[in-house]
Amino acid sequence: MRFSLKWKLTGFLAVLLVFAIGLLSFLVLQGISNNQRREMEHAMEQQAAVAEDRILQMYVTGTQVDKEAFMRLQGPALARELGNVSGMRVILYDAKGKATGDSLIMAEKPDVRRTLPFALQNKIAYEIQGDVLDYLAPVVSDQQQLGVVHFQTSVGSQHLFYRSMLRLFLFAGAAVLIVSFMFGWIYMNRQANAIHALKNATERIRRGDYLAEPTLKRKDELGDLSGGIFEMNRAIQANVQSLQAEQEKLMETLETLRQLEKRQKDFIHNISHEFKTPLTSIRAYADLLHLYPDDPALIQDAYASITKETGRLYDLVERVLHLAAAEKYAFDHHPEEVDLKELLTDVCARMKGKAEQFGITIRQRLEPAVIVGDRNNLTHIFVNLLDNAIKYNVAQGEVTVSNAAGEEDAVVRIRDTGVGIPEEQRELVFEPFYTVNHDRARKSGGSGLGLALVKQLTLQNDGRIGIETPADGPGTAFIVTFPLARRH
Template identity: 50%
Template sequence: MRVSLKWKFTLFLAGLLLFTVAVLSTLILQGVARYQREQMEDSLAQMVKTAQTRITGQYVTGTRIPPQTFMSVEGQKLAIELGATSGTRVLLYSMDGVVAGDSLPMAEKADVADALAFALQNKIAYLTEGDTLHYLAPLQGPDGQIAVIQFDSSLLAQNSFFQQLLRLFVYTSIGVLLISFLFGFFYMNRQAIAISRLKQETDRIRMGQYLTSPGLLRKDELGDLSAGIFEMNQAIKANIQTQKQFFDNISHEFKTPLTAIKANADLLHMYGDDPSLVRESSAAIASESSRLHELVETALQLSALEKYSLENRPEVIWIDQLLEELSVRLKGKAEKAGITLRKNLVPATIWADKDSLIHIFLNLMDNAIKYNKPHGEVIISNRIVAAHLEILIQDTGIGIPADERARIFEPFYTVNPDRARQTGGTGLGLALVQQFVEKQQGTIRVEDGPNGQGSTFIVTFRVYTPKSSNDCLQV
């Protein structure tokens, strides 16, 4: 059977309070009972002491006779006298266990044989019978024990007080239970409603109904949880939108070369006897197939980079030397496109994976060449800002509009799709670059190019400071 959270908390709180009250009540009642017993024992001990003084005085001042004879002669008189003095029933026993005196001879006698046996052995004994306490104590003479005295003390007042106190605690416990149950129910009902709202929020997110604001505005853990759920909701919503955009883009990008391949295949089927058309269509099919293959390879690479932690072998990298090497690789392509490569590099080291850096800067430098203007320039430079190294790849090309810069790192997004198709761009290069940069604990941003022309991509890493000269090895 399913029990709601509010009932669990309410019953737990009520049970805890009831247990606490019960324990405290038990301890207090035990303390009261112990105090009453001690007070009565002290009172009876004082009465025994008074009786001892009276009987001893009577025994030693008169003619010395055996204790048993003394008790048989004086016992009844002494019992009546001591009963009147103490206000309780008094019985005197001789050493043979026979009643020698009773202040209330007509009253029914209790069976105190066991307690009397202890008292005759010079020990104090008592037993409780209903609302009466029978207290038996030995009486001493000059030569040892001479008798046993019994006080019958009423416990009615003590028992009545104890019962009243017990009822008070019972009623208090019931009241505390009811009040705590009601307060606990209403309080926990509020908490349960809040938790239920959080559950409803998660159910809405699960069904794709995204939240527009946090469901709970509270300054406690539930408020923090609600804020966390809302942030998760925003992240999921953004990821779903990004995923949808990704599939829309990849569908479009795959559709274009496939359409071109199908169209040229149809031309070959229809005009296969035209050598010129065959050559043109074959070249177009080969070109579009290469583009399609590149799209698939790049998409797989991006997917692997996002899902798996690729092998990362960080080392000390002299960034100026690495950029020099990469510029040499691209020198031929730049000259063929009529682009001038300029470098303004200062020696600096970072701690990163070399293969990842090569991919990052080859892609950025290649883009700077492809999307440049005829007779343009690509400027490769670096600078140290505080504890960070900034690497700048600048071009004098067509540039990127300011409102497009936030999206250029999205997969398959291109500023100019037609030009990207002409240059063989897939819209995945910068998405890969961003992934590689972030895996090296760096950042990347784009700004205007030199003199407001073209674009400047700025990649930032933390400067590596070697602990000793042996740590700084050139690569």
């Protein structure tokens, strides 16, 4: 069932009014009840104090007897005296709970089974049954309890006042609720009509019947909304008129697509060329093995060459897939806080075996730093850079991995002691399939895809990468910068 906004607002207002009036009435009546109870307790404490003073006075100044005998002998007279003074019924009990005096001896005995044990333990206890209050207070002399004084009085006037206030709040609350609901319904109906007018205006715009002026002219949020709808109406008109200008943008987009198509063709041409070389070598050795199947030297040589070329081919395919995935699925990115020192230490440990194979020493100068990035991508970046630094180094060379943290970024420097990269080729090395030294790349198994993938992953992680020539010696230094994690 669908309810209009007018009835929803009206229902909400009714619930809000009932809750507010009910809560206010409850709090006021609770305050009245608490105040009556405090006044009653104060008055009865005063009466109990007067009664205790009178009993102790007679106990001290009278004939010296034990407390049980005193309460038994003086109880009736004291009960009548205290009843006359207080205007209430007074009953006295000795320390064992036995009644020794009653100011209204002919009246029905009250039930004090629940309150008397507390009073005999030197505690004040009272109970209200209907309109009758039974208030029991201990009487103590020299830290010994003589007995208990029991006041019985009516609290009917207090109950009558509370009931009259309850009726007043019920009638007044009902009147306020009805009047407030009527005014609220009128106001909500007006607001609902204004919203309905705005809805009709949006329907007109949807049909293409554009507005000449705002639907509502008010100085409130609905007036602002009406003005916003009118401005949207004008903007739609302007957009329809500016569609012709979009043709130029479409042409630019087509030009971009042509460039992408050219890059794709170049990519296919390069990868075909790269695939052809190892496949040619494998095929040549396969033909030789077919011609000379019994030549042990040829078999050994063919096994080594085919193994090397298939490994190179596998690595080439792997890097192409990584590069394609990085470009196509850039959205598959999970940035997190990464301990840079820990990550670089792990990468150096992974590449230690390969470095020893090439006779290269890896040195670490690492500082604590926390950056933001995808952990898998960061690992791939540093593994590729370290792999390049090892492969294109000189015999018995070194690779130094260091980092430093600035105010907003962390800088990682991976330096080798190789022959270096000419300045005019530093930007080209990040292009797919580009290698500085083709002969050395083939010997080391390089495909020209590693740095292209590194740059793509670095950009995805909001980083920057560059190449420098160290001022204090030969080699190449790759500088990678990533944003630091913000600490709160």
